[in-house]
Amino acid sequence: MITIAGAPGHAGIADGLYEVTRFSAPSAVTADPRGRLYVADTGNHRLRKVITVTGYVGYYTSETFAGSSEGAADGQAAQATFRSPAGVAVDGEDVVYVADTGNHTIRKIANGVVTTLAGSAGSRGNADGYGADARFDRPTGIAVDARGNLYVCDSGNHAIRKVSPSGFVTTVAVGFSNPQAIVVDAKGAIYIADTGNHRIDVASVVTPSGDRRRAVRP
Numbered sequence: 001m002i003t004i005a006g007a008p009g010h011a012g013i014a015d016g017l018y019e020v021t022r023f024s025a026p027s028a029v030t031a032d033p034r035g036r037l038y039v040a041d042t043g044n045h046r047l048r049k050v051i052t053v054t055g056y057v058g059y060y061t062s063e064t065f066a067g068s069s070e071g072a073a074d075g076q077a078a079q080a081t082f083r084s085p086a087g088v089a090v091d092g093e094d095v096v097y098v099a100d101t102g103n104h105t106i107r108k109i110a111n112g113v114v115t116t117l118a119g120s121a122g123s124r125g126n127a128d129g130y131g132a133d134a135r136f137d138r139p140t141g142i143a144v145d146a147r148g149n150l151y152v153c154d155s156g157n158h159a160i161r162k163v164s165p166s167g168f169v170t171t172v173a174v175g176f177s178n179p180q181a182i183v184v185d186a187k188g189a190i191y192i193a194d195t196g197n198h199r200i201d202v203a204s205v206v207t208p209s210g211d212r213r214r215a216v217r218p
Helices: none
Strands: 026-031 037-041 046-052 060-066 087-090 096-100 105-110 113-118 139-144 150-154 159-163 168-174 181-184 189-194 199-206 214-216
Touching: 026 087, 026 139, 037 087, 037 096, 060 096, 087 150, 096 139, 096 150, 105 139, 139 189, 150 181, 150 189
Parallel strands: 087 139, 139 181, 168 214
Antiparallel strands: 026 037, 037 046, 046 060, 087 096, 096 105, 105 113, 139 150, 150 159, 159 168, 181 189, 189 199, 199 214
């Protein structure tokens, strides 16, 4: 094992080469198809990006990808604000999705602009619906499938929620205990770290009659 960014026991906020980079309680990381890493820097209320240094094997550098302070503002990445983000995912088109845990929202970062895709900042709850009408309670883990659908560990509601590319939210599975992490494989199977139940669950999205989808456990 090697450390590619940050220093053990040293919390802070600093960009640069791996030895000077500082994080504060990073809680999630994902990689895009080019090997670039995106980190939910939870304690700093930011999204960070870690990339290799061209021409140097094993050297990495970091930069702030989005976020500036604690808050809930949309806008250009450098001015947008987050509150304790704890989940991050990236699709094949370099769109980054964030479970903005403290704001109870799902955020989207595309072309350098942050928008709120689903939920309403500061309004926790449990409601399906479109965009700002939906409600989450401390969303954490987040994953994206090949069609651009998001699957979210809605930790406070002990459920898995689905967010379509347009921002429509549905509940696809319940009966968990504080789920914290999730991944979707190439065949659409969903794997969930069911934290409070000390187990790993698997679910699959199936299509019954009509267009609606639901999740079932094999």
